[in-house]
Every structure is written in structure tokens, then in C-alpha cells.
Amino acid sequence: MRMKIDDENCTGHGRCAKYAPNVFRLDDDGYNVDRGSEIEVPAGEEKTALLGMKSCPERAITIVEE
């Protein structure tokens, strides 16, 4: 599964990394380090990734349709 993190709409709530620390990482200011690009969700982390995605108040994370 691939996910995309929107650049402008990520405003550093940090919820994604709280609920899915093996999928999303934060930079020193607390914003998603991968904002503006796509990531590959590691195998077995789909459920936590979806929880992190759902917890983002900005809806900055979306699933990339293959």
C-alpha cells in the first residue's frame, strides 16, 4: 500500500506518527518528514497506517490508488 502526505495541509499535529510510528516519522518541528511525497507502507503495518491516516485532523494523508 502506498500513501501520499500533502505538503501544504500537513501542519504538524503529529497524530500519524503517534498511532503508526513504524510508518510515519516527524521532523524536528513535529511535521511529517515525508510531506510532499509518497511512502510505501511496510508489510504488516497497513492497519496502523490506516489508523494514523484517520487520526490526521487535516486529512493530509491519502491512499495512492495503484
Place this chain on the structure above:
Amino acid sequence: MNEDAPSAEVFEAPSHDEMIARFGRDLVNDFDLDDPAFNDKFDETLNYMVRKCPVVHSRVGRGYYLINTQDDVRRAAQDWRTFSSAKGYMPNRPEGLPYLMPEESDPPIHTKWRHVLNPHLSPRTVAGYEQPVRDDVNALIDKFIDRAECEFISEFGALLPGWAFFKNILGLPIDDLAMLVNGVEEGTFAPDPEVRGKYFGEVFAYLETHLAWRKTQPSRGDLIDTILAGVTYEGGTESPWAHKVSILVDLTFGGIATTTFVMASAIHHLAMHPDQRQLLLDDPSLIENAIEEYARFFPPVVALGRTCTRDVEVSGTTIPEGEFVMLTYAAASRDPRHMDEPEKIDVRREGIPHSTFGVGPHRCIGSNLARVELTATLEEWLKRIPEFSVKPGTEPTYVTGFLRSMRSLELVW
């Protein structure tokens, strides 16, 4: 319930007669944040509005709108070009009150300030304050634990956020806290706008004096020094002194006027619901999720405002250019289009897309610190006072406007 529910919702129309019967007024055409009935029927009003009234209007003063659904609030909060913060966040703003940076500004000025301020309140930085905050939680509990009762607000909830912010971040003496807490509270809730202005003025004067004094002191490399260093605006002008003072005021308002309510509401809920309390006692790792649920359901910031820079349509209502619009974060956090049973509190709820800390570029800069305070409070409290209840014959009292706050909470154990 569908995650990706279509945004063009068809709303069940609210009934005028039903609103009069239940709320004593027509919410859609005649809303008032300061109506005591809103304070008394807070949950009921929000639940009703988010379901049936996507947009409501108030005739109070110069008038203002409220936007209530999660999709509309999120879109408006992210669209800062249409919904500008530069003319302030409170409805019927008192005359002469200086604008507060960064909250009452738009990009690019806003972005400049957030860029230099964010590192001082990032998850990594505030992780370093966790132990001192935990120690303060315990020091406060020490003072009343043997008495087997306390008034939670004055003996704990109104103190901890101020201590955490003053001691760790501003390096200010906590002796002056009571005056500031009172100033912020009266400045927000005093019925007379003139009186609100007077209290805000005192808070401004105090903080300006402190900032001016720090200017004469050697640099400590802290948040205050970052504010004093300032930023360069577009076109090369340096941020003026008044903006620097306002940054400190804004941070102080946020730092002491909000977290208390989530804290007190969580403790109150746990006092009333032993089943939920037992879940946290059995598995303390649930506490962080519980805090998101409590923040969702007990929002200290009910709604904050924007000014429309053009005519804009929101869920079928056209809001004209120049009108003041409140984003009802409190209603958006209980939108049934985005969660099951939003009026139920469940510490095990999975995936809590709440807007209690705001949405868009103005996302609460103190959210990481607030979470540290809330986690330390629930963890230490439950360790030391696992069984507690509301003092018989008492119940908590509240005050509500665009912010909501709890005034008293008597506990026994």
C-alpha cells in the same frame, strides 16, 4: 459513518418550533455564544447544530456566522486566503485591542513566526519537560492527598498549565500567575466588552514589561530570545516591537487558559464513570488515546473566527465578503458523518479525527505541550488516587462563550 462521505450533504432541516422549545431561541437565525442557555445545554446544542444546522447566524453586535460540520470547518480552516485571520479571532472584538501574532495574521507573516517559534514547542523539545511536569503534578497532589478531598480547579487544574508554561518555557515567576489567570479569564468571559478590554490590557502591560526587561539581560537562547530576535517580513521590514509583545501575550493566553478544561473534564468523567477509570487503571497505555477522546469531547476552544475576503458559499448559505465567521471546532469534533456515536465518550475509540487543537496553518502551537501536561496528570493521578468521586451534593460549574471553562469541581476519595 462513511470515511469519505460525500461533502454535498443533504441536511435534515431544523425546525423553528423545535429549536424554540429546546433551546429558547432560533439557533439558525439568532445564535448567541454568550447565551447562558448555550452554557447549560452545551452538548445538546452542539449535537443538534452539527446534525441539522451546517451554518448559523448571530445578530449579536456586528453579527457573525458559525460553521459547524467537520468538512466545512476543515476546508475553511485550510483555506486561509478566503477565511483570513488578520482581522482577529473573536467576534465583536473590543475596540483598540492590538492584534495578536501569530494567531491574528495570515501567511506569509504567520509562516515566518511559526517557523521560528515551532522548535520551542515541538514534540522533541517538550519531551524534555515531561519529568519536570510530572514532578509538579506530584507536588500539587502532595498538598491535598491526605485531606481526602480537593477543589480540583483552584488546587490543581488552574495551576499546572501555568507552572508548566512559566517554569519550563518562559522562565517567569509563578507568583504572578494568579493575576494572569484571572486577567485572561475575565478578559474572555466578562459580560461587558469594555471590562474584557481592561483585563486584557493588564495582561499586555505585565508581559510587555517582562519582555522589555529580558531585552536588557544576557541571552538564554530560549523562546523569549527568539521573540526578541524577531523575524524579517516580506519586503525586508523587521517585525515591530508591538508584534513581539503580542506573540508573548498570545502564547500566554493559550498556555494558561485552555488545558485546564480538558484536564478537569477528564478527571470529572473518570470520577463519574468507574468502568472507564478501571480500563485506564488496568491498562495505562490507553491513557494517551483517552486524552484524544477527552480533548475531542471537552473542547476549551469552542470556536475561533475568520473574516471572509470574498463572498463564499458554505453548505448552501452564501456568506458575504467582510463577514465574520466562527469555525466551530467543538461541533466539528462530534460530526456523525465522521465517527460512530459521537455523543458517547469511549477511551478505546479508534482513530479520533478531532479539531480541538484547530485545523490548518494555525494548528495549536502548544498542542504538544498540552498533551504532555494531560498525560502526566492522568498517569500520576490514577497511580496516587485511583478511587475518587464527586463530592456528594455538588456538581461542577461552567462558563461558556467562544471558549469554555470549568469554574469548580469538588472531589473526595
